[in-house]
Amino acid sequence: MNNEEKIAKIKEERKEMLESVNKSLKENGSVVGNDAKDALLTVIDFDEKKVKKYEALINAQELIEELTLEIANTTDVEEIMEIRKKINSCINKIKAELKKRDIPEERMEEYQSKVSYLRKDIAKYIRFLKRENNIKELENSNKNYDNLSEEDQKLFKKNLKNEIRYNARYLSEPKEDKYEVVKTSFGDLKFPKKQETKNHDDSIKSLIAQINLPKAEEKKESSLEFIPRVSVPEVDDFSTAEEYLDNRINFYNQQYKIIPTYEYNYSFLGNIVKLIKNVPIYSENKKAALKMHRDSVLFYGGSDLRSYTAYIQKKNSIRQGLKSVFSRSYLLSDEGQCLNDHNRCIEWLMDYCDNNSLQINYQMKKAY
Amino acid sequence: MDNVDLELLDNEELMELLAALEGMNDEVNKELEEEENKDE
Numbered sequence: 001m002n003n004e005e006k007i008a009k010i011k012e013e014r015k016e017m018l019e020s021v022n023k024s025l026k027e028n029g030s031v032v033g034n035d036a037k038d039a040l041l042t043v044i045d046f047d048e049k050k051v052k053k054y055e056a057l058i059n060a061q062e063l064i065e066e067l068t069l070e071i072a073n074t075t076d077v078e079e080i081m082e083i084r085k086k087i088n089s090c091i092n093k094i095k096a097e098l099k100k101r102d103i104p105e106e107r108m109e110e111y112q113s114k115v116s117y118l119r120k121d122i123a124k125y126i127r128f129l130k131r132e133n134n135i136k137e138l139e140n141s142n143k144n145y146d147n148l149s150e151e152d153q154k155l156f157k158k159n160l161k162n163e164i165r166y167n168a169r170y171l172s173e174p175k176e177d178k179y180e181v182v183k184t185s186f187g188d189l190k191f192p193k194k195q196e197t198k199n200h201d202d203s204i205k206s207l208i209a210q211i212n213l214p215k216a217e218e219k220k221e222s223s224l225e226f227i228p229r230v231s232v233p234e235v236d237d238f239s240t241a242e243e244y245l246d247n248r249i250n251f252y253n254q255q256y257k258i259i260p261t262y263e264y265n266y267s268f269l270g271n272i273v274k275l276i277k278n279v280p281i282y283s284e285n286k287k288a289a290l291k292m293h294r295d296s297v298l299f300y301g302g303s304d305l306r307s308y309t310a311y312i313q314k315k316n317s318i319r320q321g322l323k324s325v326f327s328r329s330y331l332l333s334d335e336g337q338c339l340n341d342h343n344r345c346i347e348w349l350m351d352y353c354d355n356n357s358l359q360i361n362y363q364m365k366k367a368y
Numbered sequence: 369m370d371n372v373d374l375e376l377l378d379n380e381e382l383m384e385l386l387a388a389l390e391g392m393n394d395e396v397n398k399e400l401e402e403e404e405n406k407d408e
Contacts, residue, residue: 049376064388
């Protein structure tokens with residue numbers, strides 16, 4: 001019988017008792033005697049106390065259920081800190097009450113060992129509920145993934161990896177049904193019926209597969225994939241600079257398949273690579289090509305280049321590196337040499353970004 | 369907590385309530401700690 005049922009039973013018994021007293025009053029004009037009356041009042045008083053006690057137990061049970069669910073249903077740090085304040089205030093009140101009772105130490109230890117299961121069970125149950133929520137959230141993200149913009153998809157991929165790592169503790173919790181009810185002397189802690197969790201692990205795997213997160217070993221692979229060299233078009237084959245540049249850009253696009261290894265340096269790297277891909281072969285005789293090149297630099301790399309320049313002013317090593325990258329691309333007039341330089345530039349940048357991507361990313365953010 | 373009349377609970381019931389709250393506190397602290405590490 002739970003506490004609610006106990007209260008209902010007491011109230012029912014009291015009702016019967018009062019009905020019997022009223023009946024006796026009606027029929028006999030008095031209750032059967034003072035002793036009986038006192039006894040009746042004592043019973044009623046005793047019952048009152050019992051009801052209050054059961055009510056206190058019910059409230060304690062509700063408090064624990066509410067707090068547990070509050071913790072499980074939020075990931076917001078501010079909210080969690082608020083909940084912690086509430087919990088600590090409750091803990092302090094209970095400790096004060098226990099102190100008032102002056103319980104002998106050995107008795108306290110005995111109690112503690114008796115109830116230690118509950119401390120573990122509640123923590124475990126919260127992790128279980130968190131797991132449920134996290135999985136549900138990941139699944140919802142998965143459903144919405146296709147509707148995201150390209151930029152948001154990139155951001156999602158980046159965040160998801162962190163989220164999965166962060167939530168690993170929760171996601172690895174067992175999925176059996178055993179924590180639905182935690183038994184306590186203030187009642188069974190009942191929690192909402194959980195959803196079927198059978199396929200959740202598969203869902204996560206398929207989610208990861210679907211969005212094609214970079215694997216650890218991929219990081220070591222070269223960022224560039226060279227395809228066999230095709231014949232380089234001659235500058236004199238084209239009548240206008242525009243035609244020449246279009247051809248050049250297409251050529252570089254085909255020649256170098258740029259595979260960004262890290263999501264987080266993609267936008268930065270992408271712009272630099274675009275910049276370099278559009279640097280045409282410069283010779284003294286092709287001033288129009290140089291003009292187009294400048295236009296393409298402004299068009300493709302303008303904003304990144306500005307912030308990048310701000311950054312390289314502070315960092316000698318990067319400045320030297322970039323200076324050599326860009327000056328070689330700008331100034332070399334020999335076509336074969338220039339092409340080699342393009343390879344070297346891109347490789348250098350790729351390697352540099354691979355080795356320093358976090359730092360660059362951070363500095364780039366600051367520069368913006 | 370204001371709804372719970374602690375004086376009416378016996379020692380063992382109080383200790384159980386305390387254990388449950390401490391279990392929550394453990395979990396909340398772990399979560400906040402992880403959140404801090406994540407930020408770093």
